Amino acid sequence: MRVVWWITFSGWLAAFSGIGIAAEDIEDVRARQRLERQEGRALEQYSRQPGVPLHDAVKQQQDQRKTPVVIDLKSALQPFDKPETNSILSATAEQGTQLTIADMRQRALQNNLQVKVVKMDPGIANQSLREEQAKFDQVIFAYAKYADKDTPAMSGDKVIIKSDNPLLDGESAKLNLDAQRKQYWDVEAGVKVPLRTGGTVTLSAPLENRQSLGKFASDQYRSALRFSFSQPLLRNAGRDVNEASIRIAELDRDGVQLKTRLQTIRIVTTVDKAYWDLYEAWAALDVRRNQFEYASQNLAMVKRRVQEGITAAVEINRAEIGVADRMEALIVAETNLKLAHRQLQFLLNDLDDGGSQSAWVPVTPPNLVKFEFDRSHLIRDALDSRIELLEQELKLSADLIQIEYLQNQTLPMFTLDYQYGALSGSGERFGNIGQDLFNGRYSDWSLGLKFEMPVSNEARKAKLDRAIAQRMQRLTTKTLQTLTVKREIYDALDKVDQNWQRIIAARQQVLVAGINYEAELKQFNEGLRTMTEVLETLTRLGEAQLKEIRAISDYQVALIDVAYATGTVLGHGKISLQ
Numbered sequence: 001m002r003v004v005w006w007i008t009f010s011g012w013l014a015a016f017s018g019i020g021i022a023a024e025d026i027e028d029v030r031a032r033q034r035l036e037r038q039e040g041r042a043l044e045q046y047s048r049q050p051g052v053p054l055h056d057a058v059k060q061q062q063d064q065r066k067t068p069v070v071i072d073l074k075s076a077l078q079p080f081d082k083p084e085t086n087s088i089l090s091a092t093a094e095q096g097t098q099l100t101i102a103d104m105r106q107r108a109l110q111n112n113l114q115v116k117v118v119k120m121d122p123g124i125a126n127q128s129l130r131e132e133q134a135k136f137d138q139v140i141f142a143y144a145k146y147a148d149k150d151t152p153a154m155s156g157d158k159v160i161i162k163s164d165n166p167l168l169d170g171e172s173a174k175l176n177l178d179a180q181r182k183q184y185w186d187v188e189a190g191v192k193v194p195l196r197t198g199g200t201v202t203l204s205a206p207l208e209n210r211q212s213l214g215k216f217a218s219d220q221y222r223s224a225l226r227f228s229f230s231q232p233l234l235r236n237a238g239r240d241v242n243e244a245s246i247r248i249a250e251l252d253r254d255g256v257q258l259k260t261r262l263q264t265i266r267i268v269t270t271v272d273k274a275y276w277d278l279y280e281a282w283a284a285l286d287v288r289r290n291q292f293e294y295a296s297q298n299l300a301m302v303k304r305r306v307q308e309g310i311t312a313a314v315e316i317n318r319a320e321i322g323v324a325d326r327m328e329a330l331i332v333a334e335t336n337l338k339l340a341h342r343q344l345q346f347l348l349n350d351l352d353d354g355g356s357q358s359a360w361v362p363v364t365p366p367n368l369v370k371f372e373f374d375r376s377h378l379i380r381d382a383l384d385s386r387i388e389l390l391e392q393e394l395k396l397s398a399d400l401i402q403i404e405y406l407q408n409q410t411l412p413m414f415t416l417d418y419q420y421g422a423l424s425g426s427g428e429r430f431g432n433i434g435q436d437l438f439n440g441r442y443s444d445w446s447l448g449l450k451f452e453m454p455v456s457n458e459a460r461k462a463k464l465d466r467a468i469a470q471r472m473q474r475l476t477t478k479t480l481q482t483l484t485v486k487r488e489i490y491d492a493l494d495k496v497d498q499n500w501q502r503i504i505a506a507r508q509q510v511l512v513a514g515i516n517y518e519a520e521l522k523q524f525n526e527g528l529r530t531m532t533e534v535l536e537t538l539t540r541l542g543e544a545q546l547k548e549i550r551a552i553s554d555y556q557v558a559l560i561d562v563a564y565a566t567g568t569v570l571g572h573g574k575i576s577l578q
Contacts, residue, residue, distance in 0.1 A: 053368060053369055053370075096358045096359030096360055096361045097358050097359070097360050097361065098361050098363045099360050099361070099362060099363065100362075100363055100364045101272060101275050101362070101364040102364075104271050104272075104274075104275050104344070104348065104362075105268055105271060105272070107348045107350065108267055108268060108271040108347060108348055109264065109267075109268070111348050111349040111350060112267050112271075112347060112348065112349055113349050114263065114267055115263070115264055115267050118259070118260045118263040118264070119260060121256045121259065121260055122253070122256055122257050122260055124256075125249075125252060125253040125256040125257070126253060128249055128252065128253070129246070129249040129250060129252075129253050131249075132245045132246045132248075132249040133246055133249075135194065135245070135246075136194050136195075136196060137194075138191055138192065138193050138194075139191065139192040139193075139194075140189075140190075140191050140192075141189070141190055141191070141192060141204075142187075142188065142189040142190075143186075143187075143188055144185065144186070144187045144188075145185060145186045145187075146183075146184075146185040147182075147183070147184055147185070148181075148182075148183050149181065149182045149183075150180075150181040150182075151177070151179065151180060151181075151182075152179050153176060153177060153178055153179045154176065154177040155174075155176050155177075156174060156175035156176045156177055157174070157175060158172060158173070158174050159172070159173050159174070159175055160172055160173075161173055178214075178215075179214075180212060180213070180214050181212070181213045181214060182210070182211065182212050182213070183211045183213070184208065184209055184210045184211060185208070185209050186206065186207070186208045187206070187207045187208070188204055188205065188206040188207070189204065189205055190202060190203050190204025190205060190226070191203050191204075195231075196239045196242055196243060197231065197237065197238060197239055197242065198231065198232045198236040198237050198238065198241065198242045199229065199230055199231035199232065200228075200229070200230050201227075201228070201229050202226075202227070202228045202229075203225075203226070203227055204225075204226045205223065205224070205225055205226070206223065206224050206226065207221075207222075207223045208221070208222050208223075209221050210222075222423070222424055223424045224421050224422060224423045224424060225421065225422045226419070226420070226421040226422075227419070227420045227421070228417070228418065228419040228420075229416075229417075229418045229419075230415060230416070230417045230418075231415065231416050232413065232414065232415050232416075233414045233415065233416055234411040234412050234413065234414040235408060235409060235411040235412060235413045235414070236408070236409075236413075237408075238408070240404065241404075241405055241408045244401050244402070244404065244405040247398075247401050248398045248401055248402065251394045251395075251397055251398045251401075252394075252398065254394055255391050255394045255395065258387050258390060258391045258394070259387075259391065261387060262387040262388065262391075265387070265564065265567075265568065265569055266564075267347070268569045269560055269563075269564045269569060270347060271344070271347050271348070272556075272560050272569070273557050273560060274340070274343050274344045274347055275344065275362055275364075276362075276366075276553045276556045276557055276560075277340045277343065277344075277553070278337075278340040278341060278343075278344050278360065278362055279362045279366070279553060279556075280340075280549055280550060280552075280553040281333070281336050281337040281339075281340040281341070282337060282361065282362065283549040283552075283553075284333050284336065284337075284546055284549055285330075285333040285334060285336075285337050287333075287542055287545045287546055287549065288326065288329050288330040288332075288333040288542070289330060289333075290542075291326045291329065291330075291538065291539075291542045292323070292326040292327060292329075292330050294538055295319070295322045295323045295325075295326045295535065295538065296323055298319050298322065298521075298531065298534065298535070298538075299316070299319040299320060299322070299323050302315045302316055302318075302319045302531055303316060303319075310527075311527075315530065315531045318530065318531040318532050318535070319531045319535075321535075322531070322535040322538070337359075341359060341360060344360065345360075366552050366553075366555070366556050367556065367559065368503070368552065368555070370500050371496075373493055373496070373562075375489070375490070375493060378489055378493070378562070378565075378566060379485075379486060379489060381566055382485050382486075382489055382565060382566040382567060383482065383485065385566055385567035385568060386485050386565075386566065386567035387567050388481055388485075388567075389478065389481055389482065389485065392474065392477065392478045392481060393478070395474055396471065396474055396475065396478065399467065399470060399471040399474060400471065402467050403464065403467045403468060403471065406460065406463050406464040406467050407464060409460045409463070409464075410457060410460045410461055410464060412451060412452065412453035413450070413451065413452035413453065414449070414450070414451050414452075415449070415450040415451075416447075416448075416449060417446075417447070417448040417449070417450065418445075418446070418447050418448075419444075419445060419446045420443070420444075420445040421443060421444045421445070422442070422443050423442035423443060423444065424442065485565065488561075488565040489562070489565045489566065491561075492558060492561040492562040492564075492565045493562060495554075495558040495561065496555065496558040496559060496562060498558075499551055499554045499555035499558050500555060502547070502551035502554070502555075503548065503551040503552055503555055505551075506544060506547040506548035506551050507548055509544040509547065509548075510541070510544045510545055510548055513537065513540045513541040513544040514541055516537050516540070516541075517534075517537040517538055517540075517541045520533055520534045520537040521534055521537075
């Protein structure tokens, strides 16, 4: 515990004038640096080697097979062969409003209601900081008082006269108050200056007039210049103690700004995932529509062959069942698209009342590139950028300041008080006031010490112990958060690897299912297969395409989770949250 025994003239003068450099808080500086950064995590910088595009990865996978698959279905591979130039939604791109993921992010930051709500928090925190900073504002005061007393005669006390006149010395007398009327007024104005050291300086100039009416009339004016200084020497002494609430308010303000940044990142991440959900819904609708068209073509082909007498009539029923099944799947896919579209509209605060708004078609292609991430690099950047950890460090810094303040509060109250007044002589005219203020003829001053201490001091000690326990709890929470961040990064990276392998496996399955479908259709035309068998291979082709679509969407979401686990957003484009 620090004990401030005295304060030099230069020290309180500097405090009086507001001059002084507050001690820099390392965590506060880190928080400000974090707030000045642009968001956007470019995952390429964490890869140990250049990324491998999907078509190259598929080719490598095929080269490793002992019996390579001969690919004849160009249409099956076309939407995924070069995702940087072709989109899986090329067939439906003209059906609605084309929007990129950057457009969605921009709309989210402008329109999302949760973002609008949290944007108000920094302003509220700034007002709280202003309130704390105003505690050292100077106070100008003034008061005036007028009184008129008309008192009756009143019996007084008996007194013994002490005098250098032998005739009066030792004589008894009785002093009675005669009936009299008095009028007087007092005026005082001054300034009170709270010091950052905990003391207070007061400068004032009182002025008074005393007028007595009657037999012994008098009219006197007096004025003075008064200076008083009060300074705690133990409890509430020192700049650190008295500026503690300001420093805590500054840390709270930066913490609120970090929370706002974190909430904005969460919204952007949620919008990104909703974007890929919409992308998946559009792609699934394309697959279901193609399945329905293929089944309808098969039905038309079967009817033609039955009319020509080449195929049995029962094949028409089988083909019609296949069309009905795919019609149901198409209806479900259309509903899922509406739900995904509405979810994204909800996040962007763009729900229309009549449902007349054109559909949104995502046109940003998926990032189908395989990266070999440097996990240690990601962990280091995550521990430096994760807003939850930095926010916890700010709270720990505030706890430390609070503990130091409460330690000071356990000290006794020991105060130095000094007062000085330059007095003027009594004048019978208003113009004579202030005639002796500056020559030092009349003055009064006092110097005093005041000591105060609770007997047990348990209340202040309990507050200190509680603050220490709270800091220990927060330190444990920070350790838990650090472990949680590491686990989230490892989980996200494993999901990235898993979903990439799913894409490769689904791509192979699509290729093989496409070849199998063409083979079964050819054998049907030769009379070696039934339409049921053809439809089964068509169903496998559609399910394989849906698996690939889901794997691609999950891969994009896993990349988003990796960026979010490091405390930023995925770097499709630079995004500034200032």
